[in-house]
Amino acid sequence: MQSTKPQLAIVGTGMSGLACADSLGEYFEISLFDKSRGLSGRLSTRRADAHAFDHGAQYFRAGTELFAKWLKSFETDGHLQAWTPRHVHFAPDGSHKVRRDESSKLVFVSGMSAVGKALLANRPEWKLHLDCAVDLVSGHSGEMYLHRGAERFGPFAHVVLAMPPRQVQALVPPNIAFADALDGTKMLGCHTLMLGYGEQEAPAMDWECAHFDDEILGFAGVNSCKPGRSGGFAIIVQTQNQWSEAHIDDELDTISAVIKQRFESVTGITTNVSGYDRVHRWRYASTQKPAADPAQPYLLDEAKGLSAIGDWCSGSKVESAFLSGTALAAKLVDSDTYLGD
Numbered sequence: 001m002q003s004t005k006p007q008l009a010i011v012g013t014g015m016s017g018l019a020c021a022d023s024l025g026e027y028f029e030i031s032l033f034d035k036s037r038g039l040s041g042r043l044s045t046r047r048a049d050a051h052a053f054d055h056g057a058q059y060f061r062a063g064t065e066l067f068a069k070w071l072k073s074f075e076t077d078g079h080l081q082a083w084t085p086r087h088v089h090f091a092p093d094g095s096h097k098v099r100r101d102e103s104s105k106l107v108f109v110s111g112m113s114a115v116g117k118a119l120l121a122n123r124p125e126w127k128l129h130l131d132c133a134v135d136l137v138s139g140h141s142g143e144m145y146l147h148r149g150a151e152r153f154g155p156f157a158h159v160v161l162a163m164p165p166r167q168v169q170a171l172v173p174p175n176i177a178f179a180d181a182l183d184g185t186k187m188l189g190c191h192t193l194m195l196g197y198g199e200q201e202a203p204a205m206d207w208e209c210a211h212f213d214d215e216i217l218g219f220a221g222v223n224s225c226k227p228g229r230s231g232g233f234a235i236i237v238q239t240q241n242q243w244s245e246a247h248i249d250d251e252l253d254t255i256s257a258v259i260k261q262r263f264e265s266v267t268g269i270t271t272n273v274s275g276y277d278r279v280h281r282w283r284y285a286s287t288q289k290p291a292a293d294p295a296q297p298y299l300l301d302e303a304k305g306l307s308a309i310g311d312w313c314s315g316s317k318v319e320s321a322f323l324s325g326t327a328l329a330a331k332l333v334d335s336d337t338y339l340g341d
């Protein structure tokens, strides 16, 4: 039987898009689009032959009741666990001390990207378009279309763009009601070095999670010790956002050499590995200047039937993305435009 629910498209399947879809599924027919081959956006996991790396978000916290409640079913189903690494803080001279950090570090089990698959398993009715980079949004309120090259999808009653602000700007008309808010937003880049050690190479360490007081290094973690990870001993090293921003277009080989040299000199841990050795560049990793009031963490042009969500609306974290997606969903459910009485 043909559904009578209005059609809604969400472009971007990171936490904000997934949370929005999850809240709206009861009221709209949901179509999800992502340019990547997998779901979950910056909650990402790269699997090499013998190693796995969470090369985006490392762990996250649930500070609000709303987020904690949403996460409950993931925990019950075994998809979410607390990670309790030995956590240290490195001074520039390499000295380090245990960092007191009582708050819970949460991770999705087997890999951070597992959230998308876990959610989708219970939502077979969602129409999923992966490997689909949307390059144009057209139409008018109530009859919006998405395009990828010659392909056209729609019509949709509403289109949600759940992606970083510069990527939103590439798709919306210049006269969109939230053009100024998009313009005023600033995100910074980051580089992630992934090191997969051979069987005999795992270094002796007295920590699994480190923050650095350093111009280049920001964070390092032993990825392979997170709950449910498969594969060999794996370390990820992430840079400071300001440093990456200044080097965002540098060759990745050069970036890799600089991070390795600094990591070895500060921690004394070898980066000479035989397993896997790559750098990933994130152009939009962290928010420097958010777009919206945290009390209304989304951008909406009701007349055009277009909205934008993401961590960058109010913050920089997985929880900010969740709160953005659920706040927009609540607004759309309340609005007479789509659902009437």
Ligand SMILES: Cc1cc2nc3c(=O)[nH]c(=O)nc-3n(C[C@H](O)[C@H](O)[C@H](O)COP(=O)(O)OP(=O)(O)OC[C@H]3O[C@@H](n4cnc5c(N)ncnc54)[C@H](O)[C@@H]3O)c2cc1C
Binding pocket: 011, 012, 013, 014, 015, 016, 017, 033, 034, 035, 036, 039, 040, 041, 042, 043, 055, 056, 057, 058, 059, 060, 061, 132, 133, 134, 135, 162, 163, 164, 167, 190, 192, 238, 282, 284, 285, 286, 309, 310, 311, 312, 316, 317, 318, 319, 320, 321
């Ligand atoms: C290196 C790094 C470390 C981090 N560490 C932490 C941490 O420790 N704790 C924490 O809480 N947060 C951390 N974060 C931030 C966290 O990952 C984000 O806040 C959150 O995942 C953002 O979700 P989002 O939905 O807003 O955007 P994203 O996850 O970026 O999702 C956007 C999606 O849109 C898709 N997309 C973009 N353009 C198009 C297009 N034209 N067509 C189709 N699809 C498109 C992308 O492929 C992507 O899947 C980190 C981020 C990075 C990069």
